[in-house]
Amino acid sequence: xxxxxxxxxxxxxxxxxxxxxxxxxxxxxxxxxxxxxxxxxxxxxxxxxxxxxxxxxxxxxxxxxxxxxxxxxxxxxxxxxxxxxxxxxxxxxxxxxxxxxxxxxxxxxxxxx
Amino acid sequence: xxxxxxxxxxxxxxxxxxxxxxxxxxxxxxxxxxxxxxxxxxxxxxxxxxxxxxxxxxxxxxxxxxxxxxxxxxxxxxxxxxxxxxxxxxxxxxxxxxxxxxxxxxxxx
Numbered sequence: 001x002x003x004x005x006x007x008x009x010x011x012x013x014x015x016x017x018x019x020x021x022x023x024x025x026x027x028x029x030x031x032x033x034x035x036x037x038x039x040x041x042x043x044x045x046x047x048x049x050x051x052x053x054x055x056x057x058x059x060x061x062x063x064x065x066x067x068x069x070x071x072x073x074x075x076x077x078x079x080x081x082x083x084x085x086x087x088x089x090x091x092x093x094x095x096x097x098x099x100x101x102x103x104x105x106x107x108x109x110x111x112x113x
Numbered sequence: 114x115x116x117x118x119x120x121x122x123x124x125x126x127x128x129x130x131x132x133x134x135x136x137x138x139x140x141x142x143x144x145x146x147x148x149x150x151x152x153x154x155x156x157x158x159x160x161x162x163x164x165x166x167x168x169x170x171x172x173x174x175x176x177x178x179x180x181x182x183x184x185x186x187x188x189x190x191x192x193x194x195x196x197x198x199x200x201x202x203x204x205x206x207x208x209x210x211x212x213x214x215x216x217x218x219x220x221x222x
Contacts, residue, residue: 031208043156043199045209056209089154098208101146104156 002026006092006105013082014113021108023075023092031095032075033102034067036060036088043091049075079110087112116140117213119200125219132187134216136200139181143203146210147174147185150197159185159198190220 005024013019025032034046047057047067054067066078075094079086089109093102117138126132136145144163150156160167160174162183167174171190176183187194197217201210 033209035210035212037154042214043201043210043212045211048209050208058209091156095208099144101158101161102210103158104148106153106155109154 004092004094004103004105006108008108009106010109010111012111012113015082015084017082018078018080019082019110021077021090021110023105024073025075025092025094026103027073029094029096031098032069033093033095034077035091035093037091038088046077082112084112086110115213116211117200117202119213119216121216122214123217125221126190128191128220128222130190132190132218134185134198134218136183136185136213137181138202140202140204140211145176145183145203146201147183148199148201150199150215152196156199192220192222195219
């Protein structure tokens with residue numbers, strides 16, 4: 001069965017540095033999402049992406065964050081000037097169309113030191 | 114106030130027991146997901162439903178749109194069912210999910 005793959009599985013970064021989290025969605029999917037889960041808390045929506053542009057973003061997704069689909073297969077989340085509170089598990093999800101379930105990657109655990 | 118509430122927060126069951134996890138939501142939705150999160154953190158979609166009932170193996174999900182309530186049932190529970198079960202809704206025409214806090218299920222042999 002096709003999978004959403006995320007790399008790296010774990011990223012450790014010094015505060016203030018930039019990180020790029022990578023996702024390869026399922027190949028024929030059209031809708032892409034980033035979510036995050038701070039340890040011990042519920043999963044929160046960050047941003048959705050469709051037709052090469054952001055379709056919706058949450059209050060969390062401020063100027064520190066950006067997303068890109070650089071080559072038609074990868075879907076990346078960039079976090080600039082990382083802060084301690086950015087430490088979380090980040091999940092990518094993709095969806096074929098609006099009537100199908102979202103498929104999640106295994107997540108990237110981001111630790112900011 | 115959380116838009117998606119789940120109960121119970123934690124649930125311990127003996128192998129073989131019938132399990133019910135409840136989800137209530139306060140917003141208009143177009144669909145509801147039940148998801149399973151394993152201890153390693155990965156999330157798997159179990160069901161997506163907008164009305165009625167769906168069944169997959171030992172899992173059954175129901176939704177009552179009028180009452181804004183959904184249930185996930187596990188029949189003949191097994192230790193491998195131990196995980197966090199998360200209810201998440203899609204609000205209106207927006208595609209993003211709004212998550213509940215999850216129910217941590219432990220099934221003892």
